Amino acid sequence: MKIISEEEVLKNYSMKQCIEDVERAFMLSKRSEIVVPFRTILHQGDDGAHTLYMPSYVPEINYSAVKIASIFPGNEKYYIPRIQSTIVLSESKTGQHVANIAASALTMLRTGAISGVATKHMAREDAKTLSVIGCGVQSYGQILAIMEVRELEKIYLYNRTKNKALDLKEKVMNHYPDWSGDIQIVDDVNEAVSKADILVSSTSANTPVFSGKYIKAGTHINAIGSCEPIKQEYDVETLKKASKVVVDTLEGAKGEAGGLVIPDEKGEWSFENIYSELADIVVGEKAGRETDEEITLMDSVGVGFLDTVCAASIYESFFIKRH
């Protein structure tokens, strides 16, 4: 059993590789069977603490894995992260359990990579400006991924508490010491929205935090926050302005994407308007962006088999030298 720490994941696994892996995983999901059993929820205590067990099996790469994620809302008082996750990777020719991989960095990277893949296919080729609404840990992965697929010149960061935006700015600047672009913190969320060629919405908001009316023509939106059916991060106007609404998986979106579920339930919008799953665009069954003016939206709630594919890639990176 190989133990792989957060530090080792960050050192051995690049966003470039992760985007390749996620794109490949979506491709596999279209051409062969992937097994994703229902996840198991174990409730612990009265404050909503729970642990999720999320197994999945990707026959074509010969690995299965289970992600174990504990979500403990009360952890802030102990200065311990609210979400703690780890992955056990098993080789599926003989069932050997080959690795235990700390999964916070992995989750951040693969969540970023989903947006990276979506942005690659759906944002304008000449997109230069990224606006990020919400500056938590996931937003760092979003920026790394989008920097990988577009030549950005400007990043706008908005966060309710400004210090988190400043921290994120510093982290990104340290990661790209040679980058010629710059990062600006903004106080007005809609100012950030109005300037975006690419917009990332990554908050845990219950109700929309920005107004769709400020989104300009040609913007691509990655909405990755609020992954609960009762949380609506972006408004219906945003949804209606988008000529293409894409999800990572339709099943996941119907269960967890509040930005879609709530308008669908209210009759303001319908799941029938979904353009496609992201995998359909990856394999070329559906077109990505077709005009410079269209507004596109990708809502991601994550999908378990990506964890298995990324975990296998991280494990193999210790044995196989890559380009």
Add this chain to the structure above:
Amino acid sequence: MKIISEEEVLKNYSMKQCIEDVERAFMLSKRSEIVVPFRTILHQGDDGAHTLYMPSYVPEINYSAVKIASIFPGNEKYYIPRIQSTIVLSESKTGQHVANIAASALTMLRTGAISGVATKHMAREDAKTLSVIGCGVQSYGQILAIMEVRELEKIYLYNRTKNKALDLKEKVMNHYPDWSGDIQIVDDVNEAVSKADILVSSTSANTPVFSGKYIKAGTHINAIGSCEPIKQEYDVETLKKASKVVVDTLEGAKGEAGGLVIPDEKGEWSFENIYSELADIVVGEKAGRETDEEITLMDSVGVGFLDTVCAASIYESFFIKRH
């Protein structure tokens, strides 16, 4: 994340401690809530290979754990064990994943300890002779456990292929260099049965391997093999001769104990005749052995929360010095 290998489990975790832990776990299961969600089965390949994910949560000790067991029947051709298991232990105050514990030795020890607890309460105090039918890896744990609770003078071993019995004899003799008793290999299974004060049946047989008519008065039987509803390791006569039939959990027995399920379905015996769960005897709600003459039987298929309690104990043994 602390990684604990098979070798470290065997070095740090005694059968004596394991029996204490299993007895305590049964006690906890009677006086407080233990959460055992349905296990998840992930089928892999055409030869029956599958992986089981078995989470459980024991609030009173503040730990949850998931046992991940891959069962790959085709492994023999690679000289790899058919069953490979590992446990991820999580502390349940903050959800931190604290240990990854190799679980083959743990399973062997805790399966032994169940029989140890049953034997302690149900065998005659003056039991001197143990007969073991089937000499696979679990039987070693059975002997360690029973040696812990009774002063044995003689052990009879029976196995279809004699070499496995010889191997087990050697292993046990090495473990107890100062033991004054002796171990004899027998060729006739019913000879072993007829000599037993305590009988362990630990085979993967589909149909009964010994005849109940050879069981003498006063024998206690631990039946721990054939944990599938279609496998019947002991015959109906054995069952009917027992004045007390005890199971580790009724739910588990009804699902997996073929020795009980098959006679119940055929109308030859009924689950209504179950005397109690083992936990009822541990806490004193039900009597264990009451006369020197009665024949008692404990059928165990294992139960997930014991793994969590034992895993927690193993983990803590690295930090807490015990007597």
